[in-house]
Amino acid sequence: MKKMLIAGNWKMNTTPKEAKVLAQKILYGLESLGKTHSKVLLCPPYTNLFAVKEVINNSEIELGGQNCFYELQGAYTGEISPLMLLELGCSYVIIGHSERRTYFVETDDVINKKVSSAVVAGLKVILCIGETLEQRKNNDTFAILEYQLNQDLHLLEIKDIKNVIIAYEPVWAIGTGISASVEQIAEAHDWIREFFRNKYGEIANEMIILYGGSLSDNNCFEILNIKNVNGGLIGGASLDPTKFLNIIKTAEDLLSQ
Numbered sequence: 001m002k003k004m005l006i007a008g009n010w011k012m013n014t015t016p017k018e019a020k021v022l023a024q025k026i027l028y029g030l031e032s033l034g035k036t037h038s039k040v041l042l043c044p045p046y047t048n049l050f051a052v053k054e055v056i057n058n059s060e061i062e063l064g065g066q067n068c069f070y071e072l073q074g075a076y077t078g079e080i081s082p083l084m085l086l087e088l089g090c091s092y093v094i095i096g097h098s099e100r101r102t103y104f105v106e107t108d109d110v111i112n113k114k115v116s117s118a119v120v121a122g123l124k125v126i127l128c129i130g131e132t133l134e135q136r137k138n139n140d141t142f143a144i145l146e147y148q149l150n151q152d153l154h155l156l157e158i159k160d161i162k163n164v165i166i167a168y169e170p171v172w173a174i175g176t177g178i179s180a181s182v183e184q185i186a187e188a189h190d191w192i193r194e195f196f197r198n199k200y201g202e203i204a205n206e207m208i209i210l211y212g213g214s215l216s217d218n219n220c221f222e223i224l225n226i227k228n229v230n231g232g233l234i235g236g237a238s239l240d241p242t243k244f245l246n247i248i249k250t251a252e253d254l255l256s257q
């Protein structure tokens, strides 16, 4: 059966109280679906991890951070380490999101260190990659994806690749309401799978490759149905429990076909 991960990236949204309510709605909705074959992951802001963990504690829902630093401890004011995420019950962390690359000037060098440190500490990493609109227009999409994957995974030991998930997120599709087309997504995901096959061999077949960028309940059927798409990293629609649950339900329908 195809692997499917439906991940909600709440970004800088929800207070702890609001996060609890949202997590509860998602949990109740999931319980009414019965046993699911897709994995469901919630990535609230750091300050809400504890509150969300309390809600989802005895469920199958997983918890993730939206970022972390590469050092495990020390004088790094304002930063959070992989060990802190682990102790709060996180099993995943998102690294290299385009908003971090753009607003917080995270370089591929920093992302590379973060990926390897988080994986060594015991987290699964969702590494985000993707081209800007200008890069796509210049036909540089695959050169950019190749560059990011080579740079961002440089320090990772081959044995650890099983703990890396790739999220293909074209920058121009994030938060814009305009998702990439089925053809564009299929082409990029095929390319990413092939990149890993060439570099790491057959383990590439097991890797989870997510799509992100204006994924919602109105386009998820066609996107999740693409061969090399193993789920989604969902921003806006993950803040609406009805939409998020509809996406999970669609994933379930596709898996049971």
Ligand code: PGA
Binding pocket: 009, 169, 173, 174, 175, 176, 177, 212, 213, 214, 215, 233, 234, 235, 236, 237
């Ligand atoms: P979006 O965000 O679904 O709001 O486009 C996706 C993401 O940034 O991961």
